[in-house]
Amino acid sequence: MKKPLTVRLLVFWLSLAVLLTGLYPGCARNPVTGKRQVALISEQQEIAMGRESHPQILQQYGRLENAQIQTYVEGIGQRLAGVSHRPELEWHFTVVDVPVVNAFAVPGGYIYITREIMAYMNNEAELAGVLGHEIGHVTARHSVEQISKAQLFSLGLGVGSIISPTFQQLGGLAESGLGLLFLKYGRDDERQSDQLGVNYMLQAGYDPRRMVEFFEVFERLQEESGEVLPNWLSTHPAPPDRIKRTSEEASQLLANRPSTDLKVAREPYLRQIAGIVYGENPREGFTQDGWFLHPDLRFRIRFPNGWRVQNTRSAVVAVEPNGAAAIQLTLATERRSPEEYAALLANQPGVRLVSGNRTSINGNPSFLGIYEVVNQNTQQAIGALAAFISYGNNLYQVVGITSPNQFRSASNIFESSLTTFGALTDNRALGVQPDRIRIVEAREGQTLRDLAGRFSNSRIKLEDLALLNRLEPNEPLRAGVEVKLIEPGRRLAE
Ligand SMILES: [Zn+2]
Known part of the structure; x- marks a missing residue:
């Protein structure tokens, strides 16, 4: 059960922002660029927004009930935040239980990734890349800028309605267009977050080239769109040549240092996501x-x-x-x-x-x-x-x-x-069950197509598995290579 984040949250932010600030814009230094910028929202207010939004986001999307994965993601997130431009912020990392590929950041250091994006990642370095990118949106204060713009807009037009708590959500339905408009980052912001993301990755010891590979997944998922939560590309519009630029950025970073010690961590990552729900959970x-x-x-x-x-x-x-x-x-x-x-x-x-x-x-x-x-x-x-x-x-x-x-x-x-x-x-x-990710080991020479035969799942095509694993269906694998399969849950009608 729920309504898009963008609607209720924006309404909430707008009202909070109006309450918190007077009509006079202030000036603050951007933590990344060091430049002064017009900001209607102080750092304290930014943190307050994140703190107030957090329970609403959890109520809206639900925390993934898996303490082990939460601790794992939190640990990697904190390592990245520690090398970022705002290590002093109190950072929070949460996996939300949503079957849409996305990750998002809320001002003040609150970062969320979906369980579905975790299904598409193949190693810890990719996870670090996505978290690093989201951290970049916070350290460069992109959302704060967005909200400042939205606030100017709201002051001008008088939007930002709050009715009674019960009818508030329904009243907000009409304002979804506005919410979507403002919570989408600009392509320049995206470029900057891409750069910051690979930098933070490297400083935390991960191979930045893995982020480039993961961008290819987003491109291939372009058509998929979320009903409940917009997908990654609709909230993080791809700047031109994203893959090429990020790839050049990563090579430059690696030009003067050995890359042999850099972490990818495929097996530990796959072990973490084994068993998580994939796709819609019909129990809900x-x-x-x-x-x-x-x-x-x-x-x-x-x-x-x-x-x-x-x-x-x-x-x-x-x-x-x-x-x-x-x-x-x-x-x-x-x-x-x-x-x-x-x-x-x-x-x-x-x-x-x-x-x-x-x-x-x-x-x-x-x-x-x-x-x-x-x-x-x-x-x-x-x-x-x-x-x-x-x-x-x-x-x-x-x-x-x-x-x-x-x-x-x-x-x-x-x-x-x-x-x-x-x-x-x-x-x-009453007895339906969701599909789940299973990790299986290949024997020498087996292909993804061979392994896929282990489960008969009419909801998952071989091409889907190929994208999930970023493997060609007929590519012979070495002994011991682990791949993701989707074990079908029980459904009413097949
Ligand atoms: Zn982004």
Whole structure:
């Protein structure tokens, strides 16, 4: 269950930035260039942003539940941060549980990489390269510049809306375009981060040429795009000749020093990622025959036909094809009865309960109500039909929203969807399992094609395995070479 980072986080940053700073731009020295630059955000404010954003990011994407990998990534990250231009910052490195290839940095020293990008890496040097690149965005204060620009924009146009906590996410949907626009780095920033990344790699003892190889993966993954989180290329646009430039940069760095002692560390890396989930994890929800099924939370719901469903850690959102209406399912954080919760919500500023009553939805105690919500900043109103459903140990809030003039026609569609919420009892659906990475050793002369035969997995093509391993399918391997295979998990229908 969730919504793109860019939306809620940007709204949050904007509001925080406006709160924290006056209208007067300040000046600060850039830690990398040493030059003075206009910055609306001081270092203290930058750190505060990271600290405040961190729990939201974890709530949104979820930390990968694997203490061993977290410690491993943290260790390598700290080594790189220690040789960076801002060793004094308090750095944090987290693997998030997202099936999209990306890595991102939040101001103040918070770096995130996805479990999916880890699946595509083949050694520790590549991991160091990606972490080094993200560290570069922080040391050169790229995000801070981005936010300063966004802040200027927001001061001019009055965006940065905050409604009630419950409806805040939904209100933010409309602002996703703005979020994406500003959180994308510029190509000059990318070039600088590439340079900083290979420098930090080398200083931490890794072979910088490995980063060049990994850039090729991003190029080949260009078509893949994330629903939940944008992929690497959409947030880190490739500067022209990225591979050539970085390769030259790496050779220059190595020109005057022996490169024999540099670390690549393939085996230790592969050992770390053995067993991690690859791709979507169906235990966290999937769509089947028009139903959204959630095995871990044991519920199901039917969204209107043809609506696009986005499933994130904190929310499931179904959006009408033209984007004119949406239904969002989330867990209420307060442990209350449906009626208490409905009353609590009606007391939020800008929220009015138009009508509503206690009911039962498929045997579960519920409250179904019509609300009108007014954004306190923009004065824009939305109409909402909300169901609060007590099921298992949780209180679910399922809310359909649209503009007030479309509410009358949409409310029937909302109601027929909301009232399908109920228990998931199908044992086959409850028993689904994700695909996982397995590491196997080749015997002399075996090829990736031979090894792939060990698992029959209709979701993974041989070309996918070739990219994951950066091997040609028919290339004979030496004895003992370890390769990644994807063991299929159990699914409802193959
Ligand atoms: Zn970047």
